[in-house]
Amino acid sequence: MTSDQLLIVAISFGCSAVVCLVGAGLVWVLRRRSLRWGIAVVALVAVGSFVAALMGTARAMFLSAHDLQVAVWVSVVAGTVSVLFALVVGQLVVRWSRVLRDAAREFGTRGSFPAGARGPAEFDELAAELRRTSERLNEAQGRERQLETSRRELVAWVSHDLRTPLAGLRAMTEALEDEMVAEPATYYTQMRSEVTRMTRMVDDLFELSRIHSGTLQLSLQEVSLGDLVSETVAGASPVARERGVRLGGRAEGETLVTADPAELSRALSNLVTNAVRHTPADGEVVVRVRAGESTAEVSIDDECGGIPTQDLARVFDVAWRGNHARTPTADSGAGLGLAIVRGIVEAHRGTVSVTNLSDGCRFLVTLPV
Ligand SMILES: Nc1ncnc2c1ncn2[C@@H]1O[C@H](COP(=O)(O)OP(=O)(O)O)[C@@H](O)[C@H]1O
Ligand SMILES: [Mg+2]
The missing domain is CATH 3.30.565.10 (Histidine kinase-like ATPase, C-terminal domain)
Structure with missing residues (x-):
C-alpha cells in the first residue's frame, strides 16, 4: 500500500467513525421508540459515513471539487432511496411484531397461543416458545381440573361410603337403647366390623392426603x-x-x-x-x-x-x-x-x-x- 492509500484509509476511517458515533447517539435517543427508526438510522449512517469520507478525502486534495459534487449528489439520492427502503423493511418488522403481540394477547385472554403467523427466525423462535408454553399451561390446567374433579368425587364418594355404615350404626344403637334386640351379641359383632371398616377408610384417607400434600416422610x-x-x-x-x-x-x-x-x-x-x-x-x-x-x-x-x-x-x-x-x-x-x-x-x-x-x-x- 502506498502512503497515499494509507492516508485515504485513515481519513475515511476517522470520518466514518465520527458519523457512527453520531448514529450511536441517535439510536440511544430512539431506543424506546419503534424498531423502524433504528433501522432507518442504520441506513442513514451507512450513507452518511460514505459522504463524510468523501468530504474528508476531498479536503485532503484526493478528489477534485467537481468529482466531489457528483459523488455527493449520487450519495444523497442513493441515501434517500436507502432510507426509504429501510423504513419499508422496518414497517415489515413492526408488522410481524404486531402479529406476535396479538397472538400473545390472545394467549393471555384465551389461554392458547394461535398457530400460524410466520416471520423472521427470531420471531418464529419466540412464537414456538410461546406455543410450547401454552401447551404446557394447557396440560397443567387439564391435570389440575382432573385432580379437582377427582377430589370432588372422592369427597362425595367417601361421604356416601361413610354415611351408609353410620346410618346402620345409628339404627343398631337405637335398637339396643330401646332394648328391642333379642340377640345383642350379633349387633356388637356387626357394629365392631363397621367401625373397623370406617377406621380403615379414614386411615386410608389420611395416608392419601399425606401423599398428595407431600408431607409423607x-x-x-x-x-x-x-x-x-x-x-x-x-x-x-x-x-x-x-x-x-x-x-x-x-x-x-x-x-x-x-x-x-x-x-x-x-x-x-x-x-x-x-x-x-x-x-x-x-x-x-x-x-x-x-x-x-x-x-x-x-x-x-x-x-x-x-x-x-x-x-x-x-x-x-x-x-x-x-x-x-x-x-x-x-x-x-x-x-x-x-x-x-x-x-x-x-x-x-x-x-x-x-x-x-x-x-x-x-x-x-x-x-x-
Ligand atoms: N388384583 C385385582 N384384580 C382385579 N381387579 C382389581 C385388583 N385390584 C384392584 N382391582 C380393581 O381396582 C379397583 C380399585 O382398587 P383399590 O384402589 O384397591 O380400591 P378398593 O380395594 O377399595 O376397591 C377395585 O375396586 C377393583 O375393581
Ligand atoms: Mg383395595
Whole structure:
C-alpha cells in the first residue's frame, strides 16, 4: 500500500467513525421508540459515513471539487432511496411484531397461543416458545381440573361410603337403647366390623392426603424385599385361607432396597389383599420378587379373570372402584388402596403398573436398588 492509500484509509476511517458515533447517539435517543427508526438510522449512517469520507478525502486534495459534487449528489439520492427502503423493511418488522403481540394477547385472554403467523427466525423462535408454553399451561390446567374433579368425587364418594355404615350404626344403637334386640351379641359383632371398616377408610384417607400434600416422610433404610414380601404374604394368609385362595410367595436371590419398610409393606399388603379379594375360591395368587440390573421387582399375579382393557389405566385413580355399584360390603374399600400404592411406590422413585394375564392380572412394582 502506498502512503497515499494509507492516508485515504485513515481519513475515511476517522470520518466514518465520527458519523457512527453520531448514529450511536441517535439510536440511544430512539431506543424506546419503534424498531423502524433504528433501522432507518442504520441506513442513514451507512450513507452518511460514505459522504463524510468523501468530504474528508476531498479536503485532503484526493478528489477534485467537481468529482466531489457528483459523488455527493449520487450519495444523497442513493441515501434517500436507502432510507426509504429501510423504513419499508422496518414497517415489515413492526408488522410481524404486531402479529406476535396479538397472538400473545390472545394467549393471555384465551389461554392458547394461535398457530400460524410466520416471520423472521427470531420471531418464529419466540412464537414456538410461546406455543410450547401454552401447551404446557394447557396440560397443567387439564391435570389440575382432573385432580379437582377427582377430589370432588372422592369427597362425595367417601361421604356416601361413610354415611351408609353410620346410618346402620345409628339404627343398631337405637335398637339396643330401646332394648328391642333379642340377640345383642350379633349387633356388637356387626357394629365392631363397621367401625373397623370406617377406621380403615379414614386411615386410608389420611395416608392419601399425606401423599398428595407431600408431607409423607419416608424413613429410608436397607430392607430385604424378600423378607418384606414374606411378611406381607403371611399377613394376608388367614384371609386367603378363609376364602379358599392359595397364596404363595417366591423370591429369587437376595434383593436389598432402600425403602421405608412400613410404607412399602402397606403398599404390598394393599396389592396382595386386592389380589386375594378378586380371586375366586380355589384360585391362586403368586407373589414373586426378582432382582434386575438396577431395579428390584415384585409381581403379584392373581386369577381375577382380567380387568377390562379400558379400565386398566384407571385402577390407580383415586376413588376408582370399577363398575360395581358403590354399596359397601364388609371387605370393600373406598377405592383408595391402589392410589395409595402408587403414591408410596412413586415416593420411593419406583413405578407400579398392571397388565392382564390369560385369566387374571399382574401388578408389577419396580423399585430402584
Ligand atoms: N388384583 C385385582 N384384580 C382385579 N381387579 C382389581 C385388583 N385390584 C384392584 N382391582 C380393581 O381396582 C379397583 C380399585 O382398587 P383399590 O384402589 O384397591 O380400591 P378398593 O380395594 O377399595 O376397591 C377395585 O375396586 C377393583 O375393581
Ligand atoms: Mg383395595
